[in-house]
Amino acid sequence: MNNPYIPTRGVAPDGRASRITRREALGRGLQGAAALLLADSWSVRAFGAPQAPQVNPKAKAKSVIQIWMWGGPCHLDTFDPKPGAGKDYCGPLDKPIPTNVDGIQIGQLLPELAKQADKYSIIRSMTHGSNGHETAAYMVQTAHTPGDGQSFPTAGAVVSLFKGYAGGYKGLIPPYIVMTKLQGRFAEAGFLGSRAKPFATGGDPSQSKFVVEGVVTQGITEERQKTRRDLLGKLNTIGQSMDRDPELITAAQCEKQAYDLILGDAGKVFDVTQESAEIRERYGRNKFGQSCLVARRLVERGVPYVTINFEGWDTHKGHFQIMTRKLPELDKGMATLLQDLADRGLLESTIVWWGGEFGRTPKVQWEPPWNGGRGHFGKVFSHVVAGGGFKGGHVVGSSTETGEEVKERPVYPVDLVGSIYDLLGIDGAAKLPHPQGLDVAVLPALDGTVKSGGRLTEIM
Amino acid sequence: MGLLNPVPADRRGCRVSRRALPVRFRVSATAFILLAVHLATATANPYEADATLMPKGKIDQFVFANLRRLNIQPANPCSDAVFVRRAYLDVIGTLPTAKETEEFLRSENHDKRAALIDQLLDRPEFADYWAMRWSDVLRVRAEFPINLWPNAAQAYHRWIRDSIRDNMPYDRFVREMLTANGSNFRVGQVNFYRAVQNKTPTGVAEAVALTFMGTRADKWPKDKLAEMAEFFSKITYKPTGEWKEEIVFFDSRKDPDAPTNAAPQTAAEPATNVTITVAAPPPPTEPIRTNFPDGMPARIGPDQDPRVVFANWLITPKNPWFARAAVNRTWAWLLGRGIIHEPDDIRPDNKPVSPELLDYLEKELAANKYDLKHIMRLIMNSQVYQLSSVPKKDTPEARANFACYPLRRLEAEVLIDALNQITGTTETYSSPVPEPFTFIPEDQRSIALPDSSITSSFLEMFGRPARDTGLQSERASAPTTDQRLYLLNSSHIQDKIVNSPKLRTLFQAADPARARKFSKSDRPNRRDRSEKGAKASNRGRDAEDDAPSAAKPAEFAEALYLTILSRFPTPKELETVAEYAKTSSSRYDVAVDLAWALINNPEFLYRH
Incomplete structure (x- = not known):
């Protein structure tokens, strides 16, 4: 626990560390101390920012659902069709379809999303120029440019820092969830460290039982969970010998929190069988x-x-076969999500953000070894945003006839991520807690050295 | 403080080990319990030896003098059981097996602790484990943001591991990295200069200062850093025709103000026909004049590699940073915190808790050909290292002065390896992108993984460092709720236990009647719940489980305690297990639950 920003004790929702003295902890015994600290629930994992994070309480958006298209989806085949560019660019997908918004067309494999176009806006001029997965994924999700010696946290880690326990969230479910696997190969938490990492559910919610690693197990009854826990407590000889050890006190808190989640009702949120068959379909x-x-x-x-x-x-290979298989899944899932959120009045407070680290080469690589594949393309690509204060039914920017260059209104990651932060009430100039105590802000300062096309005010 | 006076060896502390233990699994339940009672009566807990403190050498002299001055009573010496586990984990990052533990506890050799230390320092896992620690600070990472690329990360790691295996003197180890020229795929150590996010002379200077001087040059006055940067102003990175190969070399003509021509960020497809056009500037004629970080002037001839000049200055016994940083790091790796803490934050206003101790270790290193194993041996043979974790006085001051051995959570890699060893299972690691794909052989241990970017949610969750910065504190040791959830209740861990071939063998061995039955019905389990990870051969759980008895769980408990906690159970623990056995009709479930409870016990999860 060398990191001054990682409290070994709880952090109150207002960001103040709720320290107790050793004497107090002793007086109450381990149980008492742990119980006291647990009033703050999952907050052991949260950060004590140097100052209370500034979140605008009037902000419209409360949550973000990020549909991360890991690998880089093709803009031409999804939200920026170019039927005029010919077979060399479109392959077999050259018949885009109209949407429920006049003048907006999208890819032919997205018929359900075509019916929801009034709910989202398409950004067709995303750009950063990087063609490497990790670098591009970092740029799109952190809004920072690599090479400054820092590894910044992604938007998910930032939002859950500001809008998580320090921002008043009180749930037992961790404030940053990834379904179902971490992105890997680059750390979501950046320099915020392991405590800002997302909770990856593991498992597969389409299986008959969605096994959420750690929370929902298969084959262990609640009764056995309880007798096991009792056994664990009784065999904790080291805890009894060293009951004042700060490491063990923290470990005991974590264990208590874990059991609140295992034995409590909070984990039911993952039980999709509670939903009707019709909605699941x-x-x-x-x-x-x-x-x-x-x-x-x-x-x-x-x-x-x-x-x-x-x-x-x-x-890279078999591009169109994969599109034919995967785009219908995207279409159904995302369109239903938008409709369902809207029906429940949640879309006003929930940003849905769709996109990947880059687009794909507009010109199809028919030659071997690709035989009809598309490469990485960071020069121009599309992202989609909906809800939480983003207007629907608009298109921001455009690409050229073949989708190979930005034609108008370039949008850089800092513009998009900054706009999302604005809607969430997160000040891009606010300081992030840094393990070496460096003075770093949430977003890079727009001082002329960082490329920017400005916030997405046209759709906010 | 008579306690601290040297006294003759108190043999009472060795009583446990000198008594010949009965052969495991054959002992009758009664005899076993009696034995266990005997073992446990030596002290109130299994962690402290019933012996008096025995200061032995300079380390003890300096640390205990400090404690006496501060009026802090040190912890008691640790028991043999604690020592064997601690030594294995600290030297080879590996849990002792039940057999190794038992042999050690049984040995009557008076010098058995020293003998074990020597033996462990020669094990092949020593190279794996210490290469892992050095790879953290040397930033061995294939991907973003260090971007070494998989083959280069492997070459770099191989060089580090081989050097440690061969016990290359530390001064040579550092010199080879600092003065290396060549291909990132073929000359592993050149990757030191590639494993920095900021490859400008200033960025490289900061990395060198952090890694080999244990100091944060970004906090230095600007001009001092600029002077040091001069030594790294002639490093050139040049791509070749091979995908992602890069030659790192000294180029006297390099214009230090030119942008760093490090490899471009990952492109989509291999670049073919790389044409290198270097507009050659005239060779320099003027020497570089700058200052070393200690203020002494340096003059570097036009054809001289400034890195060599720097290395010659760095690697001398008189250098105020070099040996100091190395011994302080080693101490911190063994004892949880540096004599100067953080171990890589040496600066005038960050005082060592014992300047004499640091000075002594530095001199020992220089006088013994920069052999870091010699330093480890000195530290581990000291009474200070062999104190128990049960503090007499638990204050931050006591901890900072090494009054007890501090509890630390096992590193991610060590933890998963220990779980695999206990259960007889393995992990599968691979990185499907980028090409060339990386697949790690199934029997390779996690401490031997070359690259911190191998995808593993377990290692991420348990604090494997990203190796972005080279700071020793990047490795996160704080416990989190996610980790507790995972160990208590994930299918990954649950499968390892339930389908563990090793636990099943132990279970059968503890019950000869059952063992016979199993050999007859050697069939796969229809109820296999394995989902991933645990690649276990699934012997069936017998349908008709025997009625529980008090004696047999005790035998099984002994085997499990030795396997997981590296010690015998106490009578109280045996009682608890016997009670627990009565609550379930399935003896195998009881065994599984006990293994689960010991794995989730802080005594397993922490070094102590």
Whole structure:
């Protein structure tokens, strides 16, 4: 516990560390001390920011559902079709379809999303220029440029820091959930460290039982959980010998919190069987569709940030076959999510953010070894935003006829992420807690050295 | 403080080990319980030896003098059981097996602790484990943001591991890195200069200062840092025709103000036909004049590699940073915190708790050919290292002055390896992207993983450092609720226990009647719940479980305690297990629950 920003004790919701003295802890005994600290629930994992994070309480958006298209989805085949560019660019997907908003067309494999176009806006001029997965994923999700010696946290880690326990969230479910696997190969938490890492559910919500690693197990009855816990307590000889050890006190708190989640009702949020068969069908009976449904259940309970890590978009080979298989899953899941959130009045307070680290080469690589694949393309690509204060039914910016250059209104990651923070009431100039005590802000300062096309005011 | 006076060895502390223990699993229940009672009566808990403190050498002299001055009573010496586990974990990052533990406890050799230390320092796992620690600070990472690339990360790690295996003197180890030229794929140590996010001369200077001088140059006055940066102003990075290969070399013509031509960020496809056009500036004629970090002037001839000049200055016994940083790091790795703390934050206003101790270790290092194993041996043979974790006085001051051995959570890699060892299972690691794909052989242990970017949610969750910065504190040791949830209740861990071939063997061995039955019905389990991770051969759980008895769980408990906690159970613990056995009709469930409870016990999860 060398990091001054990681409290070994609880942090009150207002960000103040609720320290107790050793004497107090002693007086109450381990149980008492742990119980006292647990008033703050999951906050052991939260950070004590140097100053209370400034979140504008009037902010419209309360939560974010990020549909992360890991691998980089093709903009031409999704939200920026270019039927005029010919077969070399469109392959077989050259018949875009109209949407319920006049003048907006999208890819032909997204008919359900075409019916929801009034709810979202398409940004067709995203750009950062990087063609490396990790670097591009970092840029899109942190809004920072690599190489400054810092590894910044992603939007998910930032939002759950500001809108999590320090921002008044009180749930037992951790404030930053990833469905179902971490992105890997680059750390979501950045320099905020392991405590700001998202909770990855593991498992598969489309299976008959959604086994959430650690929370929902298969094959252990509640009774056995309780007798086991009792056994664990009785065999804790070291805890009894060293009852004042700060490490062990923290460990005991963590264990208590873990059991609150294992034995309490909070974990039921992951039980999609509580939903009707009809709604489950509408979301699509696949991992992505059911993840969207779980995401809705999570934001319904106030979880500030949910990432659905939708893998498989790095289509160097067999691109169009993969599109034909995967785009219908995306279409059903995301369209139903938008409709369902709107029906429940949640869309006003929930930002839905769709996109990947980059787009794909507009010109199809028909030659071997790709044989109809698309490469990485960071020069221009599309993202989609909805809800939480973003207007629907608009298109921001555009790309050229072949989708190879930004034509108008470039949007850089800092513009998009900054706009999301604005709607959430997070000040981009606020300081982040840094392990070496460095003075670093949430967003890079727009001092002319950072490329920016300005916040997305046209759709806010 | 008569307690601290040297006294002859108190043999009472060795009583446990000198008594020949009965052969496991054959002992009758009664005899076993009697034995256990005997073992446990030596002291109130299994962690402290019933012996008096025995200061032995300079380390003890300095640390105990400090404690006496501060009026802090040190902890009691640790028991043999604590020592064997501690030594294994600290030297080879590996849990002792039940057999190794038992042999050690049984040994009547008076010098058995010293002998064990020597033996462990020669084990192959020593190289794996200490290469892992050095790879943290040397930033061995294939991907973002260090971006070494998989083959280069492996070459770098291989060089580090081989150097440690061969016990390369530390001064040579550092010199080879600092003065290396060549391909990132072929000359592993050149990757030191690639494993920095900021490859400008200033960025490299900061990395060198942090890694080998244990100091944060970003806090120095600007001009001092700029002077040091001069020594790294002639490093050039040049791509070759091979995908992601890069030659790092000294180039006397390099314009230090030119942008760093490090490899471009990962491109989509391999670049073919790389053409390198270097507009060659005229060779320099003027020497570089700058100052070393200690203020002494340096003159570097136009054809001289400034890095060599720097290395010659750094690697001398008189250098105020070099040996100091190395011994302080080693101490911190073994005892949880530095004599100067943080171990990589050496500066005039961050005083060592014992300047004499630090000075002594520095001199020992220089006088013994920079052999870090010699330093480890000195530390581990000291009474200070062999104190128990049960403090007499638990204050931050006592901890800072090494009054007890501090509890620390096992590192992510050590923890998963220990779980695999206990259960006889393995992990599968791979990185599907980028090409070339990385697949780690199934029997490779996690402490031997070359690259911190291998995808593993377990390692991430348990605080494996990203290796972004080279700071020793990047490795997170604080416990989190996620970790507790995972160990208590995830299918990954649950499967390892339930389907563990090793626990099943132990279970059968503790019950000869059952063992016979199992050999007859050697069939796969229809109720296999394995989902992932645990690659266990699934022997069936017998349908008709025997009625529980008090004696047999005790035998099984002994085997489990030795396997998981590296000690015998106490009578109180045996009683608890016997009571628990009565609550379930399935003896195997009881065994599984006991293994689960010991794995979730802080005594397993922490070094102590």
